[in-house]
Amino acid sequence: MLVLSMVVKVMTGVELGVEVEKGPLGRTSLAILPIILAATFMQLLDVSIVNVAIPSIQSHLHASFGSVEAVVAGYQLSFAATLMTASRLGDVFGRRRLFLIGMAGFAIASGLCGAAPYVSVLVFGRVVQGFFSGLMFPQVLSIIQVTFPSSQRSKVFGIYGATIGLATIAGPLIGGLLIKANIANLDWRLIFYVNVPIGVAAFVGALFLLGESKSSTSSSVDSMGAFLITAGLVMALYPLIEGRASSWPNSMVAMLIGSVFVIGGFGVHQYLRYRHGNVTLVSIEAIRTRSLGVGLILFLIFFLGIAPFFFAFSIFLQEGNGFSPLAAGLTTAPFAIGSVLSSFLTTRTRSKDARILMLAGSLILAISMWLLIRLLYHVGAQLSGFKLIVPLFIAGIGVGLFVGPASSLVLARVPEEAIGSASGSLSTVQQIGGALGVALIAIIFFGFLGANANQAARAQLPPITAELTSLGLPAPLVKVGTNLFVTCIHDRATEKNPSALPHSCIEVGGAIQIAPIAPKEKKQLVSMFLNAAQNAAQGDFLVSLRDTLSFEIAVFVLTFLLTLALPGWPKENLDERAIVI
Template sequence: MTFTETPSGVQPAASDRRRWFALAIVMTAAFMDLVDVTIVNIAIPSIQEDAGASFSQIQWITAGYALAFAAGLITGGRLGDIHGRKKIFLLGIGGFTLASALCGFAVNPEMLVASRILQGGMAALMVPQVLSIVHATFPAHERGKVFGLFGAIVGLGAVSGPLLGALLTEWNLFGLEWRPIFLINLPVGVVGLVLGARFITESKAPRALKLDLVGVALVTLGLLMLLYPLTRGRELDWPLWGYVSMAGAFVVLAGLVAYERRKAARDGSPLVELSLFRVKSFAAGIAVQTVFGLGLGIFFLVWTLYMQTGLGWSPLKAGLTGVPFSIAVSVAAGLSVQKLVPRFGRGVLQAGALVMAAGVLIYIWESQRYGPGIAPWQMALPLVVMGVGMGLIVAPLTDAVLSEVPREHAGSASGLINTVQQMGNALGLGLVSVVFFGTMSDRLRPAEVGPAFVDAFQYALGWVAAVLGAIFLLMFALPKRPAQHVEGAAPEAGEKGPRTEPDKEPELV
């Protein structure tokens, strides 16, 4: 792949088809990350039973990954800008593969939690490079197609994760119980590492940047101070230090903003590129991503617990029940970016929020009507409606957020997008303690477990519906159309020449 260095970043030769091979490789990495999250959710009851994990440790198997992922994403994105996106991507996928092996061979719940935290940290190096490589490699008029593919990958990951998790858990390969759900990452990671080294061409920020170590410390501390008490709060009976920590997190994050402003003025190498928030589409999209991640964090964990613990279903039965949802996400995501958004713009995303909320309300009604005797086919309607709604949001939202971001800040922007989504996801996982476990007694007799989980599921879905209503309102702040979908718009200036002058700031709106 050949590139031209411009003040706005690295640009591909339009005729070079090798970039599509690079796209397939980075999408495979994104797929691996998505599968890893959903595959773990479906195997949680099996891990709890086989490894003897407590409810707190089960939360940490999911939330620990999300915490490390969220805390490291901004740093991972910036490291790609500084040292090269290919180099950091390969480091991340190699580390992710190693951490997956440690998860698979964990000898106790504590080792599994620690390995999951390491896995989240490695994913934080790998995942931001996916969007930044796409942003730096593909011109604006091709990105709609690329993000449509990305949405389809999201749907495929959602399909494959639960099914793979269910099948691998049911098969109990070589007597390894749940362990193959992590070990399956090993061949995929090795292939991605080898092919990535061959086909991905290096790109980085056009001017020399330095890693902002103070910024790294502040953003990591602030996120941990906010998310850790949420995750442990219920287990520890909401101690005073938890509230102090969460309040202090906002002080730390405010200090981060002040420091980053001074850092940008002093040497132009902040960890968080605050100028990005002057891009209207980026700032609004970040708010939507955060709240959307929160809703998804609540839903997917409580849905798994509801089906397997509350209804007593096997992992395979639960995994197959989710297939209509996943197919609907995949189909709607591809249609939304390529067909609907160019014509209807922001209205497609808002329609997605309302459709998804409608699916949640149908689910609540059906759960109330059928109780613990509900059948998988009775869940198909709400799941398809929810899947269509999610598909209408997930791919065009990423497109809209990045559409006006200058290429030289692709890594920082990608890290921020993934960070706020994972921060929202971790907040959602933490809130599961309140909106799900908080509604039931700590000591349930066997006959009380099913009804208690059904009631808690309905209560948690009410929160998810409220979150989707908030998302609908927040979407009014998004531009009516992403930049590349404005009717009659030409390819971005950077495709024909420099997008910005060497000694001027990028034009932000």
């Protein structure tokens, strides 16, 4: 994924709660920091850690590509939908209470995911995980705000930011290490089970050390608004995830169209509540600020390209090139390094240069995707992790240059009393963009896999034809064999269940068995066809990823153009309001 950024120091001027109780052990300061940081780490780690486990999940649960899309996007969708209301729930019912409920639910859902016997259970577990993760996430900043004195907050926010960065870039590597360890033969299940003991420890610590706090002003929750936005997001994302595998039935098309009206109804509902002076999920006054209005669209578009890239890239490395989960995780390390370095550099720049850094970052990202396309053209089947270092490192630099300054600039003109709502809206849009992007890029990437399969198979026909002819097989039989091979590769690429063997591939084996040649030569043919099938699949994945990266370039070019529409840094000195973490 990436080093997330958020402007939070501005919140030190906002009264988030006046009723602050000490925990049962009478501590409300540094003793609770490891507890809330453990929660933050787990929540964001689970966004990216699943990517390297996709092939293992497919193999063990016989899952379709559409199902693994749901495993990845379901968490982000549920996370995003819950974020819209969780902050308000914490204000009303108590942040400690919401944190404990979220932590307990997250740990239980993690255990459910690890024990899932079927992919449908895993998808359900991930959605539940995302829900409880969304309950916890907004409480952390509020707890920091009401727990730590102003003299300590800068250091605490710095540690908090480092935790966010570590979690979001360490997911693929930690996932690869856990799958490689394969403790008790648990394989991919370890990436979920590891959350359980950490969650239990954090829950017990929060139970005894964390004090309760509530807002002195918030007294209600917009339940209808929460229902409308959740229903609208589900109606939009579910057809995009499952539509391709289901051949786009009318019900899913209708659901997708209906989502536009439901989300539009949410907007109307929020405006009417605002006009009548009622509590809203989204601050209408903040959205009227040009920087936030454009910024929400900008964040949505930008994050359409980040999580989806790693989703497709992980499948390409493992399914198409035979990388192990650990090797795939290590391959993405240059991206993480580049992101961390450039994020650090942005903290040393002037606030008024934020838009320049954003423009540079989005442009660098587009260039890095173009470089990756060119690299795939030139290296072909000789791809290695070492050859990917440069474009991935450059891409990481682009992300680091963009995200931190973007958060600062988008929120710079938002009224101080609306900054909490505005920050929450940005976090929500970020998760929605990731979930929507995974659904879109899956349609594109898997669509290309099917479309490019015949070309990849025909590229293997010359040596196959030569081998069959050398065995003395007549031309009609040679043609039957090559046609069966092409059909097999195409059917394999479009198969909904990657672990299933299409009937056309079984026919290839049957044709070899009845061929009028010696048994030894039949074994040679089996080996030749298997090697050719592997090479064809590798070529198919390579060309398909290359074509899919055009989507990434379009996303970052559009990001560049939208950045031009953002107003510059306000003339008044607001530097003290922005700390990028």
